[in-house]
Amino acid sequence: MRIALDAMGGDRAPEAVVEGAVLALAQVPADVEVVLVGDLERIKPILDHLGPPSDRLHLQHASEVVAMDEAPGVALRRLKDSSIRVCYNLHKAGEADAVVSAGNTGAVMALGVVIMGRLAEVDRPALASAFPALRGPTLLIDVGANVDCTPMMLLQFGYMGSVYAERVMGLERPQVGLLNVGEEPGKGNTAVKQASEYLKNSALNFRGNVEGRDLFVGETQVIVCDGFVGNICLKLVEGLAINFNVFFREIMTGTIKGRLGGLLLKNNFRDVATRMDYATYGGAPLLGINGVSLICHGSSSPKAIVSAVKAAANTVRAEVTRHLSEGLEHYHDSLAAGKVRELRPHTVPGGPGQ
Amino acid sequence: MRIALDAMGGDRAPEAVVEGAVLALAQVPADVEVVLVGDLERIKPILDHLGPPSDRLHLQHASEVVAMDEAPGVALRRLKDSSIRVCYNLHKAGEADAVVSAGNTGAVMALGVVIMGRLAEVDRPALASAFPALRGPTLLIDVGANVDCTPMMLLQFGYMGSVYAERVMGLERPQVGLLNVGEEPGKGNTAVKQASEYLKNSALNFRGNVEGRDLFVGETQVIVCDGFVGNICLKLVEGLAINFNVFFREIMTGTIKGRLGGLLLKNNFRDVATRMDYATYGGAPLLGINGVSLICHGSSSPKAIVSAVKAAANTVRAEVTRHLSEGLEHYHDSLAAGKVRELRPHTVPGGPGQ
Secondary structure, X not given: OEEEEEOOOOOOOOHHHHHHHHHHHHHXXXXXXXXXXXXXXXXXXXXXXXXOOOOOEEEEEOOEOOOOOOOHHHHHHOOOOXXXXXXXXXXXXXXXXXXXXXXXXXXXXXXXXXXXXXXXXXXXXXXXXXXXXXXXXXXXXXOOOOOOOOHHHHHHHHHHHHHHHHHOOOOOOOOEEEEOOOOOOOOOOHHHHXXXXXXXOOOOOEEEEEOOOHHHHOOOOEEEOOHHHHHHHHHHHHHHHHHHHHHHHHHHOOOHHHHHHHHHOHHHHHHHHHHHOHHHHOOEEEEOEOOXXXXXXXXXXXXXXXXXXXXXXXXXXXXXXXXXXXXXXXXXXXXXXXXXOOOXXXXXXXXXXX | OEEEEEXXXXXOOOHHHHHHHXXXXXXXXXXXXXXXXXXXXXXXXXXXXXXXXXXXXXXXXXXXXXOXXXXXXXHHHOOOOEHHHHHHHHHHOOOOOEEEEOOOHHHHHHHHHHHHOEOOOOOOOEEXXXXXXXXXXXXXXXXXXXXXXXXXXXXXXXXXXXXXXXXXXXXXOOOEEEEOOOOOOOOOOHHHHHHHHHHHOOOOOEEEEEOOOHHHHOOOOEEEOOHHHHHHHHHHHHHHHHHHHHHHHHHOOOOHHHHHHHHHOHHHHHHXXXXXXXXXXXXXXXEOEOOOEEEOOOOOOHHHHHHHHHHHHHHHHOOHHHHHHHHHHHHHHHHHOOOOOOOOOOOOOOOOOO
16 A cells, blocks of 8 residues: 655645654554655655665655645646645556645645546535544544535535544444534524535434534534534634643643642643644545545644554545445435435535526 | 613523622622513522622513523514513613623524614624633624624624724724635635625724634634634634533543642632633623623523623723714725725625525
8 A cells, every 4th residue: 555645745844744754654554655755856865864764665756846825726737747746646547545745735635636536426525624522533524625515515525524434433323413503403504504404314324413512522423514614613723722732831830839730740731732632633534536635734743744644544444435435325315315405506605606 | 870681591590690690789880780680589589598689789570581492583573571672671761771691692682683773884783702812802703693694794793893892802903804714815705705805995903814723822803704603613612611621620630640730730720711711701792783782601600690790881881882883984984985895785695685
């Protein structure tokens, strides 16, 4: 198994990514190999510093880099030899089984869709992200691929999230919830109200509407939302994780009592901080393309890259793409059985199409 | 000054509200009086238990109660003597200067709009909520009054939030941000993209798009969003505050070292917990109606009621309603000057109107 790793993606690339690749190879099973993709003139000196290379580390040159703030359209139309594109080309050609990038999220998504293509039944691929919730991980889908969503897209996200949670996160028949402003049926904005009906009539283990607080303290394992709401929630949580650390530091310093207490609690604190640390959660899978793609946070550390490589290997091993296709067949069956009617297909509420 | 307090609203009513009223009167300036509104047969025995009543505590009977899970339409059409309605009737008649309720949020909002009326220039009143952010309080508007919003409504929320932050929170010319999925212009869903243009051309101190993380660690003091996103964020934060407490308890118990450290840090912890505690933040003001209305969390404790009564008194004293009208005149001036053009007024993206 080979993971194509975008060496040039992320605020700390290529150093953090190259170091992450080397660390990852020491931790993953021996059948996992990594292809580092990027500017070899920059990658090789970093590798040299890190000691003798593993024979499971391969290099693939790519002459261009998509800047972190570049418009995805530029990566699509102009940059023909970007590290992101070369990663997907390797995947498409069967020379890699997955793509991992901490680069420009919009470009990684857009190139993933264009080069790998979409699975049948998927209108738009979605980005999923696991949260460290109180009762175990929770998957939020979509966290930013689609800012305007139709009810039908939200239903598809439910199917994709459910399959991923079952196959990769190991949750049996995961409970699916729809992120909403209240638990009662009939709540929500126009798109969400309709999506709630669709999900209720689907083959999913749908528990109904869930609220913001359920992201952390609830029992729902897959939470469906549009990419606008999901992205804001994801970043809100990141901001809170930072806040959490600041609060702790404040508590544990200042007075002598505080500093002493802090010393005693250092290890306990570290355990919790690890749980809150997104670096331990791997990348966010882009679900619905015909391949495996994990998108990491732009500020990814070597440790975050290690987690993402591990997650990519797990995703490939779990045959997620095949299971997604099968899961989406159930969705197709619901459509065929008339349980879910597609209203105004492919138009987006509030979008320019209306 | 008189605050009409809905004695029957909230999961712990009337006990928690009556106790909160008595506690509040001992803490607010001597010119503030409270009218407890509700079923006097239930209120009086609770008051009797709390000792000799203040002469600044008044009672007003209301024979009906809006249940916490009742549809707001029922409160509007059928319940003609509900405690919420009687509170607003007192306010409308000039016998009270503000309404405070921890009751059914939908009913408190709907009756507020219907009985008090809207300010000129306001399409829809919005609910605002102060967050305990890292660099001081941040105001999020709307947190649940409107789940589908036009760009023009978002602009109005900016004006209302800015006036409230300036007059009640004491922030001079507060920075206003638009909650979005990225800081770059051109980001966002259809409604938000247009709203961003409107805000840029407004008389507000608009700093541009802000992201989820800015809710906690940013410098923006007023954050504008639609009520769907805002409600989810608010409840997400509540969930996290619960989580925070759980994490702390976990850290500070278990081992002997943990328990000893916990003892040393008890006071420091309490300070932070207070800061995270929404009970200390008063109620959420319903801005845009022709009056003062604060909506408290359904699970409000007596302490939360005290905070809300204080906040209501501050809001009345700051003459927020008058200043809102004046602030919205600037909005009107922008419209008149052609800086902001109202596109398809009063239609909601994705709403049934399209």
